[in-house]
Amino acid sequence: MEGYLKWIVARRKKGFRIDGFVLTEHRQFDPAVDYSDLAEQYGVTVLRGAEVETDVGHVLVYGIDERFAKEFDLSNIALPYEDVFSGAREFGGYAVGAHAGRPRIGLAEHVAERGVSLEQVGAVEQLNGGSNDDENGRALKLAEAHGLACVGGSDAHFVNAIGRCLTAFQRPVTSVEALVEELRSGEIHAVRVEETVEAGSAAVREGS
Amino acid sequence: MEQRYFEAVDIGDEYEQERTPTSEDVQTFLSLTGLGRPGSEARSDGRRGGPGDGRFESAEGAASVGLAAPILPGNMSFAMMSRLVTDWAGVGGHMLSLDVSFRRPVHHNDVLTLQVLVTDTVDDDAQVKLDIYMENERGERPVQGTALVELPRRE
Numbered sequence: 403m404e405g406y407l408k409w410i411v412a413r414r415k416k417g418f419r420i421d422g423f424v425l426t427e428h429r430q431f432d433p434a435v436d437y438s439d440l441a442e443q444y445g446v447t448v449l450r451g452a453e454v455e456t457d458v459g460h461v462l463v464y465g466i467d468e469r470f471a472k473e474f475d476l477s478n479i480a481l482p483y484e485d486v487f488s489g490a491r492e493f494g495g496y497a498v499g500a501h502a503g504r505p506r507i508g509l510a511e512h513v514a515e516r517g518v519s520l521e522q523v524g525a526v527e528q529l530n531g532g533s534n535d536d537e538n539g540r541a542l543k544l545a546e547a548h549g550l551a552c553v554g555g556s557d558a559h560f561v562n563a564i565g566r567c568l569t570a571f572q573r574p575v576t577s578v579e580a581l582v583e584e585l586r587s588g589e590i591h592a593v594r595v596e597e598t599v600e601a602g603s604a605a606v607r608e609g610s
Numbered sequence: 611m612e613q614r615y616f617e618a619v620d621i622g623d624e625y626e627q628e629r630t631p632t633s634e635d636v637q638t639f640l641s642l643t644g645l646g647r648p649g650s651e652a653r654s655d656g657r658r659g660g661p662g663d664g665r666f667e668s669a670e671g672a673a674s675v676g677l678a679a680p681i682l683p684g685n686m687s688f689a690m691m692s693r694l695v696t697d698w699a700g701v702g703g704h705m706l707s708l709d710v711s712f713r714r715p716v717h718h719n720d721v722l723t724l725q726v727l728v729t730d731t732v733d734d735d736a737q738v739k740l741d742i743y744m745e746n747e748r749g750e751r752p753v754q755g756t757a758l759v760e761l762p763r764r765e
Contacts, residue, residue, distance in 0.1 A: 405729050405739070412622030532713075534750045559711070560754050561729040562741035 403437055405561045407444035413565055419598040420565040421574075422447025423556070424581065426462050429454060429476045433468050449578045452476060453500055456483035458512040462527065462555070465495030465582035487522035496585040498553055501533050502526035503540030508533075510544040520548050525585060528552035529592035531566035532559070553585070554592030565595050613700035616736040616761040623728040625698045629690060629744075631682055633718045636666055639686045681715040687753045691742055694724045695757045698740070702762040706737070710755030721747040729756075736761055 403425075410420050423446070425437070431452040441448035451464040452471075457480045463470065470493045474481055490497035499509040509526060512518045528541045529552070545552050554567035572589045575581050584590060664671015665681055672680045688710055695705050716722070722744045730739040738761055743754040 408621050409729055412620075416622060532751070534748045536748070560741045560743070560756065562725075562727040562743070563751075563754075 403440055403448075404444075406558070406564050407440060407446050407448075409561045409564055410446050411444055413595070417599045418565065418595050420446075420568065420595070422449065422576070423564060424449040424451050424462075424464060426451045426453040426464075426555075428452075429479070431466060431471050431476060433471070447576050449575075449581055451495075451578075454481055454486060455479040455507075456481045456486050458483040458499070458509050458518050459502075459504070459507040460500040461486050462498045462500045463490045463495055464498070464585060465578050466490060466493060467495075469493050470495065484519070484522045487524075494582065496524070496582045498585070499523055499526040499550075500555070501530040501537070501541070501557060502528065502544055503537035503542075504530070504533055505537075508537070508541065510540045513544060513548075520550070523548075523550060524588065525551035525553055525590070527555050527592075529554035529567040529594060530557050531555065531563050532557035551585070551588040551590055552592045553590060554594070568593050568595060568598065570598075611697065611700055613702050614698065614761055615764045616731070616733075616738070617764055619728055619731060619738055619761065621728050621730060625726040627694055627697065627724045629722045629724055630719060631686070631690070631716070631722070633667075633680070636680070636682055636686065636718055639683065639689075640666060643683070643685070677715060679717045681717055684712050687712065687716050687744065690722075690724060691744070691753060691755060694726060694742060695740065695759060698726045699759045699761060704760045706758040706760055708755065708757045710742070710753055712753055714750050714752035716744070716746070716752045726757075736763055 413420055425448065437448045451462060452466060454461050454463060454476055461483060470489060473489055474486065487497045501507065502509045505511055513520065526541055526545050528545050529538055553569040556564050556566040558564040570591050570593050571584045573584060575584055663675055665675050665677055666683050668680055691710055692708055695708060699705060724744045725742065727741045728738055729741050738759045740757040740759060742757055743751045745751050
């Protein structure tokens with residue numbers, strides 16, 4: 403964690419704007435983990451979520467608590483996606499389709515090949531730091547075709563990748579409640595870190 | 611090769627090399643290592659070799675295992691990343707560890723940018739933590755990893 407924070411400070415010195423990130427570990431969520439002291443030390447907002455696996459690929463869930471973790475077996479790699487999206491809302495959070503253009507583990511392929519419903523889906527990760535340009539293009543097409551909001555996420559498995567892709571918000575986001583509110587508003591867009599120089603507020607999500 | 615000193619290193623520093631491994635380069639690597647020869651997985655000298663299915667050598671071999679095009683052996687990519695780190699460190703540096711993750715195939719003639727990024731420094735031991743990766747022209751990072759290097763101090 404401290405390595406990520408040091409890296410963000412170094413990126414800021416080079417003129418990039420990264421206000422914070424959401425740690426979204428795969429298939430786990432421990433509400434007891436607290437990074438607030440480290441976050442304050444480095445002046446970076448650190449929030450927590452999870453990346454769960456569903457029958458339409460990976461899904462990022464934000465604003466969840468122990469109720470969500472109790473309702474869903476996060477170790478299950480084929481959770482029913484509609485339940486995850488609706489459950490996140492029910493428990494005060496918000497769910498986003500991760501790396502939506504990626505084969506098998508992104509929503510776009512499941513929509514194209516199986517015609518899955520997006521009724522419960524309000525946003526997808528359109529820019530993903532681990533996806534290639536074609537995959538991110540597929541995610542954008544999906545979002546445009548279905549009127550979905552777009553977030554960006556670094557999907558950082560290594561320190562240097564954090565902040566590669568980000569989400570820009572209209573208002574400051576310094577708490578998970580504010581994050582959920584902004585996501586629900588849909589007034590968000592995905593940006594690459596190169597676009598953040600002298601740009602608006604931005605936060606990122608980090609996967610592990 | 612320029613010597614790098616611990617005092618001159620800072621978090622966020624970057625270093626890169628461009629590499630485009632050709633089919634000829636791969637053949638040279640295969641000939642030196644024995645990888646990719648038919649039956650090389652059970653060589654007469656008893657040492658374990660590559661899969662011997664042609665995935666490193668030909669479009670047909672690659673297609674036989676579901677690949678779109680022939681790929682580099684993983685240990686060739688590993689060797690390139692190792693060279694990247696030692697070039698960065700200079701002859702007076704010591705690579706203490708190298709850990710790489712193979713996330714996507716590297717194809718022949720991919721235009722690769724090999725990148726070193728300093729992510730942390732440990733003053734007491736003059737050690738430097740690095741992130742390393744190779745990025746292709748499609749924006750993918752097929753090989754990523756970390757390294758720990760000890761650098762000399764300026765006297």
